[in-house]
Amino acid sequence: MGGGVRGAASGVTAIERDLMQLLGREAIQASVEPYGRDSTEMQGFRGIPDAVVTPSNTEEIQRLVEWCKRNGVPIVPRGGGSGFAGGAVPVEGGIVCSMERFNRVVGFEPLLWRATVQAGVTTQHVHQLARENGLLYPPDPGASEQSHIGGNIACNAGGPHSFKYGVTGSWVTGIQFVTGNGDVIQSGGTLRKDVSGFDIKSLIVGSEGTLGIVTAASLRFIPAPEKTVQLVVAYDRVSAAQEGLLAIYGNGLVPSLIEFLDGSCLALAGPSLPLSLPRDTEFVLICEADGSASTADEMADDLKAVLQADAIALEVISDPQQAAALWRWRSGVSFAVISSHGGKMSEDVVVPVESLTEMIVELAEIGKRFDLPTCSWGHAGDGNLHATFLLDAKSTTDVERATIATRALFEAARRLGGSPSGEHGLGWLKREEFEHQFGEAERELHYRLKRTFDPYEIMNPGKKFRMPAPAEPEVVVA
Amino acid sequence: MGGGVRGAASGVTAIERDLMQLLGREAIQASVEPYGRDSTEMQGFRGIPDAVVTPSNTEEIQRLVEWCKRNGVPIVPRGGGSGFAGGAVPVEGGIVCSMERFNRVVGFEPLLWRATVQAGVTTQHVHQLARENGLLYPPDPGASEQSHIGGNIACNAGGPHSFKYGVTGSWVTGIQFVTGNGDVIQSGGTLRKDVSGFDIKSLIVGSEGTLGIVTAASLRFIPAPEKTVQLVVAYDRVSAAQEGLLAIYGNGLVPSLIEFLDGSCLALAGPSLPLSLPRDTEFVLICEADGSASTADEMADDLKAVLQADAIALEVISDPQQAAALWRWRSGVSFAVISSHGGKMSEDVVVPVESLTEMIVELAEIGKRFDLPTCSWGHAGDGNLHATFLLDAKSTTDVERATIATRALFEAARRLGGSPSGEHGLGWLKREEFEHQFGEAERELHYRLKRTFDPYEIMNPGKKFRMPAPAEPEVVVA
Numbered sequence: 001m002g003g004g005v006r007g008a009a010s011g012v013t014a015i016e017r018d019l020m021q022l023l024g025r026e027a028i029q030a031s032v033e034p035y036g037r038d039s040t041e042m043q044g045f046r047g048i049p050d051a052v053v054t055p056s057n058t059e060e061i062q063r064l065v066e067w068c069k070r071n072g073v074p075i076v077p078r079g080g081g082s083g084f085a086g087g088a089v090p091v092e093g094g095i096v097c098s099m100e101r102f103n104r105v106v107g108f109e110p111l112l113w114r115a116t117v118q119a120g121v122t123t124q125h126v127h128q129l130a131r132e133n134g135l136l137y138p139p140d141p142g143a144s145e146q147s148h149i150g151g152n153i154a155c156n157a158g159g160p161h162s163f164k165y166g167v168t169g170s171w172v173t174g175i176q177f178v179t180g181n182g183d184v185i186q187s188g189g190t191l192r193k194d195v196s197g198f199d200i201k202s203l204i205v206g207s208e209g210t211l212g213i214v215t216a217a218s219l220r221f222i223p224a225p226e227k228t229v230q231l232v233v234a235y236d237r238v239s240a241a242q243e244g245l246l247a248i249y250g251n252g253l254v255p256s257l258i259e260f261l262d263g264s265c266l267a268l269a270g271p272s273l274p275l276s277l278p279r280d281t282e283f284v285l286i287c288e289a290d291g292s293a294s295t296a297d298e299m300a301d302d303l304k305a306v307l308q309a310d311a312i313a314l315e316v317i318s319d320p321q322q323a324a325a326l327w328r329w330r331s332g333v334s335f336a337v338i339s340s341h342g343g344k345m346s347e348d349v350v351v352p353v354e355s356l357t358e359m360i361v362e363l364a365e366i367g368k369r370f371d372l373p374t375c376s377w378g379h380a381g382d383g384n385l386h387a388t389f390l391l392d393a394k395s396t397t398d399v400e401r402a403t404i405a406t407r408a409l410f411e412a413a414r415r416l417g418g419s420p421s422g423e424h425g426l427g428w429l430k431r432e433e434f435e436h437q438f439g440e441a442e443r444e445l446h447y448r449l450k451r452t453f454d455p456y457e458i459m460n461p462g463k464k465f466r467m468p469a470p471a472e473p474e475v476v477v478a
Numbered sequence: 479m480g481g482g483v484r485g486a487a488s489g490v491t492a493i494e495r496d497l498m499q500l501l502g503r504e505a506i507q508a509s510v511e512p513y514g515r516d517s518t519e520m521q522g523f524r525g526i527p528d529a530v531v532t533p534s535n536t537e538e539i540q541r542l543v544e545w546c547k548r549n550g551v552p553i554v555p556r557g558g559g560s561g562f563a564g565g566a567v568p569v570e571g572g573i574v575c576s577m578e579r580f581n582r583v584v585g586f587e588p589l590l591w592r593a594t595v596q597a598g599v600t601t602q603h604v605h606q607l608a609r610e611n612g613l614l615y616p617p618d619p620g621a622s623e624q625s626h627i628g629g630n631i632a633c634n635a636g637g638p639h640s641f642k643y644g645v646t647g648s649w650v651t652g653i654q655f656v657t658g659n660g661d662v663i664q665s666g667g668t669l670r671k672d673v674s675g676f677d678i679k680s681l682i683v684g685s686e687g688t689l690g691i692v693t694a695a696s697l698r699f700i701p702a703p704e705k706t707v708q709l710v711v712a713y714d715r716v717s718a719a720q721e722g723l724l725a726i727y728g729n730g731l732v733p734s735l736i737e738f739l740d741g742s743c744l745a746l747a748g749p750s751l752p753l754s755l756p757r758d759t760e761f762v763l764i765c766e767a768d769g770s771a772s773t774a775d776e777m778a779d780d781l782k783a784v785l786q787a788d789a790i791a792l793e794v795i796s797d798p799q800q801a802a803a804l805w806r807w808r809s810g811v812s813f814a815v816i817s818s819h820g821g822k823m824s825e826d827v828v829v830p831v832e833s834l835t836e837m838i839v840e841l842a843e844i845g846k847r848f849d850l851p852t853c854s855w856g857h858a859g860d861g862n863l864h865a866t867f868l869l870d871a872k873s874t875t876d877v878e879r880a881t882i883a884t885r886a887l888f889e890a891a892r893r894l895g896g897s898p899s900g901e902h903g904l905g906w907l908k909r910e911e912f913e914h915q916f917g918e919a920e921r922e923l924h925y926r927l928k929r930t931f932d933p934y935e936i937m938n939p940g941k942k943f944r945m946p947a948p949a950e951p952e953v954v955v956a
Contacts, residue, residue: 111724111727111728112724112727112830112831112832113727134730135730155673156673156677158671162670162671163670166648167671169677169680170644170648179923183919183922183923184919185919185920185923186917186920187920189895190830190895191828191829191830191861191895191896191897191900192640192641192828192831192859192860192861192862193636193640193645193828193857193860193861193862193900193901194828194897194899194900195633195634195684195897195899195900195901195902195903195904196897196898196899196904196911196912196915196916197912197915197916197920197924198681198684198685198689198924198927199634199647199680199681199683199684199685200681200920200923200927202647202677202680202681202683203676203677203678203680203681205677205680206673206676206677207676207677211676222732223730223731223732224730246589246590249589249590249591250589252612252613252701252702253701254700254701291769291773292773292776292777294772294773294776295769295770295772295773295776298770298772298773299770350669350670350671350672351669352590352668352669353590353670354590379671381670382670382671383669383670383671384670384671417667417668417669418669419669419672419673419674420674421672421673421674422669422671422672422673423671423673424673425673426673426674433674434674434675437674437675438674438675439664441661441662441663442663442664442665442675442678444661445657445661445663445678445930445931446675446676448930449676449678449927449930452923452926452927452930453923
């Protein structure tokens with residue numbers, strides 16, 4: 001990458017000078033270092049951008065793409081930087097295109113349950129808009145105060161409520177994005193149904209910035225449930241918890257979420273839990289029932305009836321303040337886990353729900369094999385774990401060992417019919433998994449799709465998967 | 479198209495002889511004529527296949543595709559033949575690939591709310607599987623006894639319950655299909671979340687057989703609601719009905735469906751309605767509340783409270799037999815409409831829900847302008863109309879006039895921010911709308927996507943949109 005040397009006098013690189021002419025001075029960030037990292041920093045992962053631009057409209061992004069096409073410079077689209085796979089990290093340099101100035105709510109019609117927002121609006125802002133108007137925007141990935149809707153779309157972000165309500169893609173009715181060719185594409189809109197074109201928006205959802213940059217999205221909401229009731233269910237054996245989980249399915253109950261924490265996770269995060277659990281608790285399921293007051297109560301009663309047989313304790317929480325304390329604790333689990341060893345390597349593997357506990361057991365065994373403590377928690381109802389190796393982020397041997405252990409983890413997930421990522425994406429850190437996850441025909445189709453949207457391969461190159469090198473021209477010996 | 483002449487002795491064409499060698503005699507249908515038409519027959523629309531194949535496995539489809547690539551012969555994938563846009567009609571000949579022998583349920587795990595079925599399994603069969611096991615497969619397009627899951631996927635079929643539960647795509651977790659290049663692609667599976675690859679399956683949903691042939695799909699279910707309550711609400715003015723519809727939204731109520739019938743439709747189909755409506759009824763909304771018994775009753779009460787102010791009559795139907803009679807009547811509406819004039823041209827335009835009645839008024843005005851009786855009914859909650867011109871299918875002037883009127887209808891829908899198709903697709907009959915519906919960048923992207931999946935342009939060519947002719951080589955005059 002040329003132009004990376006900062007001029008001594010101005011502190012501005014040649015690339016930045018070019019970009020200033022192209023987009024104006026205020027669209028170029030002087031301090032590039034914070035844009036070199038995301039949540040994978042806790043594994044010591046980061047990159048150095050050649051420049052950081054913060055465009056304020058679609059036309060500026062088009063100009064940026066044209067410049068990058070001409071100069072063969074990659075673009076790394078960036079939302080809130082809360083990703084867990086290094087998808088927004090400029091590992092091999094390139095221009096980070098941060099969407100922070102795309103922070104406008106373009107339209108909001110609460111009485112029609114819909115909004116159109118720019119890509120840089122935070123998930124929390126959308127939640128707040130909905131909540132203040134009696135509505136619910138169900139996708140609830142962690143770090144919602146930081147993450148952008150555009151980033152949620154790029155990763156098809158999930159969260160606990162995905163069990164009942166589905167992932168981000170289920171709530172996006174339209175997307176505007178700029179392709180790697182510089183075309184502005186509108187796919188879908190605010191209509192609730194439309195089959196006039198291909199469903200291109202759904203291909204963009206989960207594409208991790210490798211096909212284009214999302215600039216705006218139309219979202220749909222639903223009326224907020226009147227009441228939620230939480231159930232915290234403790235088990236002394238993992239097998240009993242698995243039976244409980246399958247009993248929810250088998251009895252045809254649909255809680256709004258089914259979360260879990262395993263014994264190791266509870267050992268680390270349990271002490272701050274605003275509830276007391278029996279001493280021999282080895283596994284916790286947390287369910288939520290929602291709906292009108294009577295519906296939520298009824299569902300909570302049904303869940304209790306089904307779950308208490310195998311449990312050693314079951315607490316029903318209807319008080320909103322107590323529930324809020326529970327969820328505050330739940331969102332701190334990740335930090336409690338990190339603080340125990342100074343770092344972690346955590347993967348959002350997903351397996352068929354009936355294999356959840358088998359996966360948890362496999363994780364523990366892999367940890368033993370590689371001499372790394374493990375723990376897991378996550379979205380039990382969807383078979384989606386945050387499978388975690390604990391490590392000292394400053395120890396390169398720890399990081400190396402965890403990296404190899406993680407590969408074994410992915411292999412185990414695949415053996416169980418699962419996938420390396422349920423909601424974070426492959427980014428840079430898991431991109432090697434793409435090769436193992438898909439057969440040749442599927443891989444080839446991905447490459448062709450990438451070229452269809454991004455013929456110059458400038459959009460977040462090397463993320464999600466590695467493009468094959470262009471074929472060498474055949475040398476014919478006469 | 480060559481090979482279309484049937485040998486006098488054998489009654490077999492040259493193409494059929496080739497295909498028999500390729501796929502075996504039992505995979506070639508002797509009687510091709512029934513495969514030349516779908517539901518658009520009532521507009522006198524049909525085609526003549528060059529041959530009809532009924533493959534029984536994916537490998538046979540691959541062989542078929544390879545043969546068609548080599549011989550430049552188009553393939554017209556066909557499900558149950560219940561389409562309304564001519565998508566499965568071999569308008570310009572070609573080989574109809576009927577999926578009727580792909581009729582196997584590959585896996586069904588009712589306790590885990592999921593199944594994998596071959597593409598030729600009927601929608602009714604899936605409904606039945608679900609129902610017999612306490613589950614619900616919500617997409618409920620008309621003619622479910624005839625339509626295939628593969629066809630539902632091709633059109634992203636909807637139906638009344640889409641209001642609460644979403645269209646077909648919301649219930650498909652995985653698809654296997656054969657591309658126009660002959661590759662067998664598996665996208666997704668039975669996992670509830672997976673962001674390891676691009677969401678290719680969603681691009682196939684709604685692609686109307688133009689990218690490939692769907693061979694199998696993994697579907698998810700939910701527990702069946704314990705009870706449903708229907709509300710039939712009569713209005714003497716369209717404006718009052720529109721207020722009622724928006725009041726459902728504005729009060730944050732989520733019925734499982736919100737259907738409507740306008741005055742003209744009631745005049746034709748009303749006499750057989752198993753209820754008596756006030757004489758001055760000009761519009762009917764039908765809502766359904768579902769859930770546990772108490773939830774359904776509670777929602778029905780809420781709906782009644784919100785809707786009765788503007789209505790001239792409101793009937794609550796809790797008795798399952800009475801409800802079944804109502805829905806039998808509802809599914810006969812289309813036939814009652816047809817029988818009034820001997821034919822109809824009906825389009826599934828969709829508009830923002832707040833513009834529903836404006837669209838209905840526009841339809842009536844267009845009808846007057848072209849001297850054609852009109853009526854409409856459909857999925858009010860989604861802004862999705864079956865906007866209908868009544869005609870004598872044997873009268874070519876009627877059909878011609880209706881064709882022009884339909885264009886005006888699409889234009890009106892677009893003016894209101896709508897689309898020419900909410901759930902039927904563009905097929906052949908509405909393909910011209912593609913040009914009007916999308917801008918140049920979007921059209922170009924569709925063409926590139928088509929070529930990505932179907933480089934030889936053999937997959938249902940001319941459907942959904944017309945591919946641009948390949949660019950003429952430039953003639954350079956020296």
